[in-house]
Amino acid sequence: MKHIIEVFESLDIDAQYFIPYGKYKAKVHIDATKDIAERNAKLILVTGMTPTAAGEGKTTTSIGLTQGLANIGKKAIANLREPSLGPIFGIKGGGTGGGFSKLEPEDEINIHFTGDAHAVSSAHNLLAAIVDSAVYHNTINGFSASGVTWRRVSDMQERSLRTIVTGIGGATNGPLRETGFDIIAASEIMAILALSTDLGDLRQRLSRLVVGFLTNGKPVTAFDLNAVGPMMTLLRHTIHPNLVQTTEGQPAVVHAGPFGNIAHGCSSIIADNLASGYADYVITEAGFGADLGFEKFMHIKTRASGVMPAAVVLVTTVRAVKAHGGVKPADFTKPNSEALTNGFANPAHLIKVIKSFGLPVVVAINRHPSDTKEEVKQLRDLLLTSGAEGIAESTVFADGGKGGIELAEAVVEITKASLGKVDYLYPIDASIEDKVSLLSSQVYGAKNIVWSKIARKKMDMFTDLGWANLPICMAKTHLSISDKADRKGAPSGYDFHISDLRASIGAGFIYPTAGNILTMPGLPASPRELDIDSQGNLLGSF
Numbered sequence: 001m002k003h004i005i006e007v008f009e010s011l012d013i014d015a016q017y018f019i020p021y022g023k024y025k026a027k028v029h030i031d032a033t034k035d036i037a038e039r040n041a042k043l044i045l046v047t048g049m050t051p052t053a054a055g056e057g058k059t060t061t062s063i064g065l066t067q068g069l070a071n072i073g074k075k076a077i078a079n080l081r082e083p084s085l086g087p088i089f090g091i092k093g094g095g096t097g098g099g100f101s102k103l104e105p106e107d108e109i110n111i112h113f114t115g116d117a118h119a120v121s122s123a124h125n126l127l128a129a130i131v132d133s134a135v136y137h138n139t140i141n142g143f144s145a146s147g148v149t150w151r152r153v154s155d156m157q158e159r160s161l162r163t164i165v166t167g168i169g170g171a172t173n174g175p176l177r178e179t180g181f182d183i184i185a186a187s188e189i190m191a192i193l194a195l196s197t198d199l200g201d202l203r204q205r206l207s208r209l210v211v212g213f214l215t216n217g218k219p220v221t222a223f224d225l226n227a228v229g230p231m232m233t234l235l236r237h238t239i240h241p242n243l244v245q246t247t248e249g250q251p252a253v254v255h256a257g258p259f260g261n262i263a264h265g266c267s268s269i270i271a272d273n274l275a276s277g278y279a280d281y282v283i284t285e286a287g288f289g290a291d292l293g294f295e296k297f298m299h300i301k302t303r304a305s306g307v308m309p310a311a312v313v314l315v316t317t318v319r320a321v322k323a324h325g326g327v328k329p330a331d332f333t334k335p336n337s338e339a340l341t342n343g344f345a346n347p348a349h350l351i352k353v354i355k356s357f358g359l360p361v362v363v364a365i366n367r368h369p370s371d372t373k374e375e376v377k378q379l380r381d382l383l384l385t386s387g388a389e390g391i392a393e394s395t396v397f398a399d400g401g402k403g404g405i406e407l408a409e410a411v412v413e414i415t416k417a418s419l420g421k422v423d424y425l426y427p428i429d430a431s432i433e434d435k436v437s438l439l440s441s442q443v444y445g446a447k448n449i450v451w452s453k454i455a456r457k458k459m460d461m462f463t464d465l466g467w468a469n470l471p472i473c474m475a476k477t478h479l480s481i482s483d484k485a486d487r488k489g490a491p492s493g494y495d496f497h498i499s500d501l502r503a504s505i506g507a508g509f510i511y512p513t514a515g516n517i518l519t520m521p522g523l524p525a526s527p528r529e530l531d532i533d534s535q536g537n538l539l540g541s542f
Contacts, residue, residue, distance in 0.1 A: 001106050007245045011077075011278045019240060027240040028253075030198060030270060036277030040076075042415050043272065046285040047294040047354070049347040050488075051478055053318035053329045057098070057366040057397060061315045061404075062285045064101035064396020065364075066132045066413065067248045068404025073268050074412065076250060077373050078103070079273040079284040081267045082111045082117060082242070082257035084185045086157040089527045095257075095540025098396030101404070102247050107253060107538045109244060116193075117184055117257060119238040122191045123231040128152045130227045130402055131211045132166070135175045140224065142214035143298035145175035149210035149502075159522030165173040182519040185259040186475075189231070191507035193238060194256035194268045195304045202239060202272070203293050208229050209506040211242045219465065222506070241271040250403050251279075260287020261478040262519045264509065269305045274375035276307070290314060290350040291372040298357055299471045300426060300509055308422050310415045311360045313407070314388070316347050318371045320378055322486045323350050333370035339380060342489065344382045349481065349490035358422045362390035362410045366397070384458055429471055432459050432510055435472045436498065444481050449521035455512065458501040462510060467503055476514035483515035 004026045008018050032449030044067065050057040062078055069076035080103065094110040096103040103109055112118070131150050134140055145167075155163060161181035167174040167468035184190060189210060196202040207223035214220060222228050241255035255271040258264055265287025275282040286293025287423030294312065302308055319332045327336055338434065347363070354361050363383050365376060376393065385392050388408040395403030426438045440446040453458070462468065479485040483496050502511040513519075530540040 001486050002245055002249045004243065004245070007251050008243060013278060024244065025108060025114060026055050027114060027237070027242045028243050028274060030240050033270065033273045033464055038277040041279045041282045042275040042310040043284065043307060043311060044311055044315045044415070045294065045297060046283060046315065046409055048288070048289040048315040049320055049350055050289040050291065050324065050468060050481055052320045052321050052323035054317060054332055055079050056315050057318055058285055058315045060097040060099065060101045060392055060397050061364050061366055061407070062283050063097040063103060063112065063252070064394060064401065064404040065248050065313065065407055066252070066283045067101060067246055067401030068396065068408035068410070069283075069411070070248065070250050071401040071405050072408050072412070074280045074408070076281040076283060077279040078246060078250065078252040078265050079271045079275050080252060080254050081285070081287070082113055082254050084117065084183065084257055084259070085111065085155040086185070086521060089523065089530070090157050090521065090542060091524050093528065097282065100400030101253050101396040101467055103244050103254065104247060105244070105541060114116060116238045116242070116255070118194060119234050120156055120187055120190050121184050123234040124153045124184070124187045125211065126230060126234065127211065127222055127227050130225050130230070134176055136224055140220060141286060142216060142389050143212060143220055144215065145177040147214060147220070148177060148179070148212040150179045153184045153187045154181050157183065157521040157523050159520065162518065162520045165387045170415055174526045180520070183259070183262075183458045183521060184457050185257055186262040186318050188504045188507050190256060190258050191263050191504060193194050193235070194264070194266060195257055195301065195507055196239065197269055197273070197305070199239060202235065203228060203232055204276070205508070207471060207504060207506075209258050210503055217461070221503075223452050239270065241268060241274055254348035254489055258286065258287070260296070262475045262517065264300045264473050264507075265293035266297050269301065270309060271473060273307065289481070290353055292453065292474070292476070292478055294354060295439070296441055296473055296475055299426070303428065303471060308361060310419055311362060312354050313362050313364050313411065314351060314354065315364045315366055316379070317366045318375045321347065321379060323495060324486070335372050335375055337375075337384075340378050341382070343489040344379070346481070346488070347383075349445070351388050355387055356425065356442065357424065358420055360389040360414050361406065362392060362414055363388045363390055363417070364394045364407050367393055367395045368391065386473070388428045409447045413497060417494060428471065432463060432468050432472070436474075436512060439472060440496040443494035444483070444496055444512050445490060445494075446482065447493045448495045450497045452497070452499050455498045456499045462501065462503050467505060467510065472513060473504065473509040474510050476520065477517055
């Protein structure tokens with residue numbers, strides 16, 4: 001592993017912006033983005049087919065592509081999200097790639113890193129404390145416990161915190177109210193960090209945070225509670241992006257960590273602005289499948305940043321396609337031509353979704369040792385009918401950057417042409433109902449939308465408050481294109497259920513929840529076993 005100073009110096013950034021965090025991590029001061037005369041880097045967005053138990057390797061592919069580009073003489077930077085602690089001890093595990101295509105130092109990145117998630121959590125829960133204090137002391141006339149909507153957050157998966165009662169034990173412990181916790185990756189402040197362009201924008205977004213409503217229906221904001229300054233003090237270092245490296249020493253910027261299923265699932269705009277001034281290619285990813293992270297990247301992030309991807313890489317695997325064709329995990333290694341054909345409906349649909357925006361697509365077939373030549377050929381033949389502009393096999397897990405050369409060359413080739421007009425699926429001034437309807441039919445394949453009474457009531461209220469002109473950030477299962485996890489492939493003609501609606505005015509989107517999606521996951525029966533040795537070194541794997 002290179003010393004982080006060496007990684008920093010490879011970027012030719014002025015030394016005054018270097019903020020070291022030990023030997024292998026650093027922050028780069030946000031002012032480094034102001035020294036950039038022009039940004040000519042091509043932004044490559046990595047997304048994936050709908051996740052399965054087989055694992056698709058989207059982060060591994062992103063890192064391997066960065067290394068592959070370096071292998072063919074291109075200056076590339078990986079821009080990725082910060083892992084959340086919750087999944088590390090749950091089923092998903094860490095978020096730093098795998099094999100010979102990882103971020104380093106992976107143990108430090110996965111656990112605590114530079115403290116950004118802790119700062120976001122502290123700011124979020126400080127606001128919750130200020131809200132409860134305002135209600136207790138009646139500092140805002142008409143603001144009562146029943147009007148509070150702001151929940152708390154934790155970076156651990158704990159199902160017992162989904163719905164709780166606070167303030168029990170007497171009047172001095174009030175206010176008494178029902179509330180709950182979300183995981184930190186679903187915090188609106190995490191989304192704000194990812195979507196802010198500078199300190200001023202961060203302050204403005206925090207000031208717009210809606211924490212509840214008065215008895216007359218008027219929203220109460222963080223600005224109304226004089227909470228913005230205190231939160232800014234906790235986030236003042238968090239806004240600087242973090243610098244680490246890949247297995248082969250390429251620079252990687254890791255900043256912000258919103259989930260793709262219960263948030264917008266993209267790393268920060270600040271990280272993109274930084275990397276685009278010091279590289280030929282910036283490789284970023286969007287959370288979960290293209291029906292979630294990619295769609296939100298386009299409708300939410302690009303509208304905030306004004307920066308479009310030059311191309312999209314869709315990650316597939318033979319095993320994942322078979323899983324969407326009905327194959328169970330125990331049979332992933334067994335050839336099954338029929339399942340490959342049936343499961344191909346999933347990546348085919350998502351390629352169509354990506355191309356509907358006017359973006360070129362390279363499909364990466366992330367190879368697994370159990371893949372047969374016949375299966376890979378069959379998948380390639382199917383992909384030739386999909387409309388994708390490029391297909392490349394990837395062995396970056398086993399071979400590092402050398403295993404990503406074919407993919408890197410495909411990306412370089414596809415981005416030689418100028419990007420045409422990008423088309424959004426919905427205009428920003430469409431109604432909330434129309435936006436959800438377009439997403440449901442065009443992306444999720446639904447025939448009808450079923451709104452709960454509370455969701456429809458909130459939709460009408462948000463429209464009356466002037467919030468309809470915001471993009472949609474759908475919270476739904478990541479395991480299916482639909483709102484139900486057991487619907488594999490490319491389901492269509494079904495009812496899509498909207499159970500609730502939130503307004504994330506600081507982040508700048510309307511947040512519907514579909515089906516029974518949870519914003520606080522729970523741990524599995526056997527949480528991941530990690531430990532340290534007598535020297536403090538990590539035992540176990542991510």
